[in-house]
Every structure is written in C-alpha cells, then in structure tokens.
Amino acid sequence: xxxxxxxxxxxxxxxxxxxxxxxxxxxxxxxxxxxxxxxxxxxxxxxxxxxxxxxxxxxxxxxxxxxxxxxxxxxxxxxxxxxxxxxxxxxxxxxxxxxxxxxxxxxxxxxxxxxxxxxxxxxxxxxxxxxxxxxxxxxxxxxxxxxxxxxxxxxxxxxxxxxxxxxxxxxxxxxxxxxxxxxxxxxxxxxxxxxxxxxxxxxxxxxxxxxxxxxxxxxxxxxxxxxxxxxxxxxxxxxxxxxxxxxxxxxxxxxxxxxxxxxxxxxxxxxxxxxxxxxxxxxxxxxxxxxxxxxxxxxxxxxxxxxxxxxxxxxxxxxxxxxxxxxxxxxxxxxxxxxxxxxxxxxxxxxxxxxxxxxxxxxxxxxxxxxxxxxxxxxxxxxxxxxxxxxxxxxxxxxxxxxxxxxxxxxxxxxxxxxxxxxxxxxxxxxxxxxxxxxxxxxxxxxxxxxxxxxxxxxxxxxxxxxxxxxxxxxxxxxxxxxxxxxx
Ligand code: BG6
Numbered sequence: 001x002x003x004x005x006x007x008x009x010x011x012x013x014x015x016x017x018x019x020x021x022x023x024x025x026x027x028x029x030x031x032x033x034x035x036x037x038x039x040x041x042x043x044x045x046x047x048x049x050x051x052x053x054x055x056x057x058x059x060x061x062x063x064x065x066x067x068x069x070x071x072x073x074x075x076x077x078x079x080x081x082x083x084x085x086x087x088x089x090x091x092x093x094x095x096x097x098x099x100x101x102x103x104x105x106x107x108x109x110x111x112x113x114x115x116x117x118x119x120x121x122x123x124x125x126x127x128x129x130x131x132x133x134x135x136x137x138x139x140x141x142x143x144x145x146x147x148x149x150x151x152x153x154x155x156x157x158x159x160x161x162x163x164x165x166x167x168x169x170x171x172x173x174x175x176x177x178x179x180x181x182x183x184x185x186x187x188x189x190x191x192x193x194x195x196x197x198x199x200x201x202x203x204x205x206x207x208x209x210x211x212x213x214x215x216x217x218x219x220x221x222x223x224x225x226x227x228x229x230x231x232x233x234x235x236x237x238x239x240x241x242x243x244x245x246x247x248x249x250x251x252x253x254x255x256x257x258x259x260x261x262x263x264x265x266x267x268x269x270x271x272x273x274x275x276x277x278x279x280x281x282x283x284x285x286x287x288x289x290x291x292x293x294x295x296x297x298x299x300x301x302x303x304x305x306x307x308x309x310x311x312x313x314x315x316x317x318x319x320x321x322x323x324x325x326x327x328x329x330x331x332x333x334x335x336x337x338x339x340x341x342x343x344x345x346x347x348x349x350x351x352x353x354x355x356x357x358x359x360x361x362x363x364x365x366x367x368x369x370x371x372x373x374x375x376x377x378x379x380x381x382x383x384x385x386x387x388x389x390x391x392x393x394x395x396x397x398x399x400x401x402x403x404x405x406x407x408x409x410x411x412x413x414x415x416x417x418x419x420x421x422x423x424x425x426x427x428x429x430x431x432x433x434x435x436x437x438x439x440x441x442x443x444x445x446x447x448x449x450x451x452x453x454x455x456x457x458x459x460x461x462x463x464x465x466x467x468x469x470x471x472x473x474x475x476x477x478x479x480x481x482x483x484x485x486x487x488x
Pocket of ligand 1: 217236237375
C-alpha cells in the first residue's frame with residue numbers, strides 16, 4: 001500500500017489515551033476537526049491505556065480536557081457530544097499480553113476499512129504494540145501506525161525501535177510525528193520558498209551570509225523532569241524540531257509536494273550536515289542549564305531545584321552548523337533552543353550578504369535580512385535600506401526599513417489550525433508528506449549523537465545561565481567570533 005492509494009481510516013485507536021499529550025493536544029484537536037465537520041463520517045475512536053475506566057468515565061475525561069484545551073477557547077456542546085459518541089475505551093496495560101490480545105481483537109471487530117493506530121506511549125513499547133497488532137492479524141495493508149517522538153534516545157535505540165516496527169509494517173504504513181511539521185507557520189516556509197520565484201535565486205551561499213534558527217521557550221520542564229532529564233535540549237528539541245526546520249530552510253526544491261519527493265530532499269540536507277565531534281564541540285557548540293531567575297518579572301526556580309536533584313542535563317543548546325553542499329558551502333546555520341529563555345519565540349532569520357560596493361560613500365549600509373517568525377505569532381519581515389528623507393548636503397543618508405507581513409491580519413478571516421488537526425487528517429487519509437521517514441530520524445540521531453559523545457569525550461558540562469536570559473555566555477561567542485551576533 002502506498003500513501004497515495006490509501007483509503008481514509010474509519011477507526012482510530014489511541015494507545016496512551018489517558019496521557020498528558022492526549023489530554024492537552026490530541027482530543028482537543030479531534031474535537032476541532034469534529035467541530036469543522038472534517039472527521040471521516042463513520043470514524044470510530046477507541047482509546048486505550050492502563051487505567052480501568054468504563055466508556056462513560058473515559059468520555060468524561062475527554063470532555064474535561066476538550067473544555068480546558070479547545071483550540072479556539074470555546075467548546076460547542078453539539079460538536080463535543082458528536083465527538084464523544086464516536087469514542088469507546090478499553091483498558092489494556094501494554095505489558096499484559098492477554099489484555100493486549102483482547103484489545104487487538106476489539107480493534108479487529110470494529111474495523112470497517114482502514115485503521116490508524118496512534119502510539120502515544122513510551123517509545124520502548126512501540127515494538128510490542130506492533131507485534132500485538134500483527135498477532136491479531138492487523139499487520140497488513142489497511143493498518144497505519146502513527147508514532148510519537150522521541151524515536152529512541154540515540155541512533156542504536158532508534159534503529160532498534162524502527163527495526164521492531166518495520167518487522168511488522170512497511171515504511172509506507174508508518175507515520176512518525178514531528179508536530180512542528182503540522183504547524184501552519186512551518187508549512188508556510190514551504191509556501192514562501194517554493195510558491196514565490198523571488199527568493200530562490202538568492203537562496204544560496206552567494207547571497208546569504210548566515211542563517212539563525214531559534215526555538216526559545218519560557219517554560220521549564222513542566223513536571224516532565226523524569227523524562228526531560230534523560231533527554232535534554234539536544235534530544236528533546238534539536239534532533240527533531242530544529243533539524244526539521246533546518247531541512248525546510250536548506251533543502252533543494254522537491255519536484256512535488258508529496259511524501260517521497262519532500263523527504264528525499266530533507267534527507268539530503270541531513271546527510272550534508274558537517275559532523276561536530278570532540279575536536280569541534282568546544283568552539284561550535286554551547287550547552288547550558290538554567291539556574292533560578294525571573295521571567296516577565298516572576299521569579300522561577302532553577303532546573304536542579306525543579307528536578308529535586310543536581311543534574312548534568314542541558315536545558316539549552318546552541319550550535320554553529322554547516323550544510324556541506326554546493327548551495328550552502330561556507331554559510332553557518334546557527335541553531336539554538338532552550339527552556340526558561342526570556343521570550344517564547346520560534347523564528348528563522350536569514351541575513352543576506354552586504355552590497356558588493358557602496359556608491360554612497362561612508363553612509364552605513366546594513367545587509368538585508370528576512371525574518372520568518374513562526375511562534376507565538378506569524379510574521380514575515382524583510383529588512384531593506386531606504387533613503388532617509390531630507391536634503392543632506394553631505395551625501396545621501398540611508399535608514400533601515402522593514403516590509404512587514406502580519407499573517408494574523410492578512411488572514412483574519414481564516415482560522416489557524418493546531419498542528420495535530422493537520423497531522424490527524426493526513427494520517428487518517430494516509431498522506432505522509434508531513435511525517436518523518438525512518439532514514440531522516442536515523443541520520444539526525446547520528447549527527448546529534450556525535451555532538452553528545454564529543455561533549456563527553458571533551459569533558460564539557462553545561463554552563464549555567466539564569467532563567468530569563470538567552471543562555472550561557474558561550475552561546476554569544478559562538479557567532480560573535482565570526483562577526484555574527486544573535487538576533488534579539
Ligand atoms: C516537544 C518537547 O516536542 O515540543 C517539549 O518535548 C517542548 O519539551 C515542545 O516544550 C515545544 O512545542 P511547541 O509546539 O510548544 O513549540
């Protein structure tokens with residue numbers, strides 16, 4: 001079965017249905033689709049988790065989370081009722097083979113066309129769930145599995161998980177989630193690059209001096225300390241979200257907007273990333289961990305305090321990366337992400353090269369830049385030089401001006417849809433364009449593993465930074481020694 005010939009799934013089975021992600025994102029997104037009339041008409045939803053709940057208690061749980069997290073802040077009773085009518089629940093601890101077998105029987109009994117199994121559990125269970133599906137006769141065409149990140153915690157664990165899944169399912173049946181790909185602003189990157197003839201001729205090393213990708217969060221570890229402390233910023237954010245953004249910025253134009261073409265191009269970027277190992281980490285990377293500080297004037301504890309113990313895990317990372325190919329030779333890609341930074345901000349900043357020669361004597365000319373803000377609001381702004389009005393006798397004076405596109409204003413009549421609405425629709429319909437292929441995940445792991453091994457071999461520990469600041473001082477010097485300051 002290929003994505004393009006897949007039929008729309010009529011049964012969604014959610015493993016991990018009482019979990020945090022399900023409550024905050026998944027059911028509210030299913031509600032959003034229901035409210036818009038976009039769920040397949042006959043779709044049934046079967047939730048499963050360890051807790052012993054009956055259908056009514058589970059529906060009540062779903063109703064509460066939808067009311068709390070409804071995408072547009074208000075929850076329509078009729079739409080919620082219609083969603084709840086689709087939902088059933090079966091308790092099945094993942095480590096209990098008998099319950100799993102009877103859950104799979106229940107899935108089989110309800111199947112009425114294709115089935116989408118969404119695994120929102122700890123990834124170490126993915127293999128076992130796939131085996132249970134296979135043992136119950138659900139391995140063939142017509143079943144798709146949607147897998148949450150992280151796929152493993154390093155390359156070898158990712159390979160083990162991918163092997164276990166692929167022992168049962170063909171790659172075309174596997175939908176690995178990176179929820180950033182479902183965001184409107186992230187898809188708009190593709191529209192901006194490939195829906196306009198304007199940028200592409202300039203989109204290369206000849207015209208671009210540097211690229212910065214920032215994913216800054218103000219939140220700390222939000223009660224997820226046990227997971228986060230085993231992950232850190234590199235595995236939690238860099239390996240997936242930042243590298244996916246980098247791919248979309250750096251990739252060659254795919255011939256079509258379809259799964260193979262898009263993912264082939266992203267893979268080429270990942271394969272072109274220059275390895276950073278023990279010899280380079282000290283100058284090309286900076287890791288940090290937040291200490292107590294303040295965000296928006298509110299005091300917040302340090303990471304170790306939140307965790308309740310000392311830890312060597314990084315909550316911030318900045319990297320000077322290079323994509324070694326013809327298009328990007330010599331252009332640094334600065335990547336940074338961290339918790340407890342001053343603002344929530346996801347953005348891509350592209351700085352073009354200086355004019356080759358100034359005809360304006362000593363009047364300063366700043367290089368053009370393109371800023372693509374993705375979160376919290378979507379803005380696209382292009383910085384240009386303009387004549388400052390006046391009758392300067394000492395020569396024409398120039399000022400920086402900005403062409404600013406506010407996507408909220410521009411599309412005021414359109415509702416911006418949460419990432420999981422897009423991802424669910426695509427997975428139900430079998431379109432994998434916005435999902436991550438196995439080879440992408442593994443090549444990304446190889447690159448980040450080398451960085452982490454480099455830190456270990458070079459004996460580098462995260463430097464502390466007070467919450468509410470832009471990471472440790474080393475993050476500043478990363479670019480400054482090349483004349484590239486972070487955009488702030
Ligand atoms: C998740 C990470 O993948 O992405 C979290 O595990 C992080 O640590 C989150 O907070 C950020 O997503 P968003 O959509 O809020 O930018």
